[in-house]
Amino acid sequence: MLKIHREPFIQEIREDWILDKGLQLFIKREDVIHPQVSGNKWRKLKYNLLEARNQGKSTLLTFGGAYSNHIYATAAAAAAAGYQSIGIIRGEELADKPLNQTLRFAVETCGMRLHFVTREAYRKKNEADYINKLTEKFGSFYLIPEGGTNALAIKGAQEIVDEKTKEFDVLALSVGTGGTVSGVISAAATTQHVIGFSALKGDFLIDEVKQLLEDNCKGRFTNWEIETNYHFGGYAKHTEVLVDFIKNFEDKHHIPIEPIYTGKMLFGLFDKIKQDHFPPRTKVLAIHTGGLQGKKIRD
Numbered sequence: 001m002l003k004i005h006r007e008p009f010i011q012e013i014r015e016d017w018i019l020d021k022g023l024q025l026f027i028k029r030e031d032v033i034h035p036q037v038s039g040n041k042w043r044k045l046k047y048n049l050l051e052a053r054n055q056g057k058s059t060l061l062t063f064g065g066a067y068s069n070h071i072y073a074t075a076a077a078a079a080a081a082g083y084q085s086i087g088i089i090r091g092e093e094l095a096d097k098p099l100n101q102t103l104r105f106a107v108e109t110c111g112m113r114l115h116f117v118t119r120e121a122y123r124k125k126n127e128a129d130y131i132n133k134l135t136e137k138f139g140s141f142y143l144i145p146e147g148g149t150n151a152l153a154i155k156g157a158q159e160i161v162d163e164k165t166k167e168f169d170v171l172a173l174s175v176g177t178g179g180t181v182s183g184v185i186s187a188a189a190t191t192q193h194v195i196g197f198s199a200l201k202g203d204f205l206i207d208e209v210k211q212l213l214e215d216n217c218k219g220r221f222t223n224w225e226i227e228t229n230y231h232f233g234g235y236a237k238h239t240e241v242l243v244d245f246i247k248n249f250e251d252k253h254h255i256p257i258e259p260i261y262t263g264k265m266l267f268g269l270f271d272k273i274k275q276d277h278f279p280p281r282t283k284v285l286a287i288h289t290g291g292l293q294g295k296k297i298r299d
């Protein structure tokens with residue numbers, strides 16, 4: 001069972017120019033939930049770990065890139081809850097190189113077993129044949145897909161929306177695979193509006209989220225949108241402007257954020273507020289989904 005290290009809490013982001021517009025901006029600190037299994041990854045893993053136990057599985061297997069928050073969190077969650085773990089890592093060439101901080105943590109601190117595969121093999125990660133081959137190689141395991149998104153992850157992400165969270169008009173959060181935002185959309189009150197800020201370039205996530213909601217959540221949801229204009233060049237890419245924004249935000253509010261997910265979301269949210277996207281008296285809640293392990297590595 002995955003334990004909560006610290007209960008997430010809501011705090012105000014006070015800036016005069018925001019108050020002058022008659023708006024209130026708050027942030028929900030999901031990043032504090034666990035020091036290693038941070039933010040939305042904790043939410044997404046919670047029911048998967050319980051399901052693994054119910055199925056009698058003692059090993060978790062998942063997929064990710066070399067800097068993946070999901071690999072880091074899965075390795076830590078497995079170690080904390082008493083599972084073995086295997087990480088299938090994209091990039092065969094990495095096998096001969098020294099491990100980066102993310103992978104070193106997974107292996108040395110958490111005991112994750114890594115298996116590096118070519119990009120071609122990695123693309124087969126959702127194919128039954130390939131999964132069977134992995135079972136032959138590693139024995140029985142509980143499979144968690146890349147990024148951790150599945151029905152149980154969405155169920156866990158729904159728990160981000162508690163009673164206090166429902167007091168806000170707008171919920172804003174970052175989107176990678178769409179699992180977390182699908183949970184938030186499906187758990188939000190019908191009067192709330194959810195804005196997911198895509199961390200990836202392109203607008204394919206709009207359809208992905210539609211599909212995730214259709215496949216996993218009962219009901220029809222119209223209370224959401226995916227904002228695709230704040231990717232800063234694509235996944236894990238950033239610009240000087242974004243880095244400056246993050247520095248300023250951290251100096252002013254003493255809340256750590258990273259440039260891959262929450263930094264982009266907050267930049268986009270500030271920009272929308274500047275453009276008077278929200279009417280006066282709107283109460284906005286940004287959700288800090290964590291992921292701070294990625295920060296140390298890249299800036």
Ligand SMILES: *Cc1c(COP(=O)(O)O)cnc(C)c1O
Pocket residue numbers: 039040041069070147149174175176177178179180181261262289290291292
């Ligand atoms: C993984 C991650 C996301 C994206 O979550 P999805 O459920 O894949 O959309 C957002 N923020 C942080 C910090 C993450 O690590």
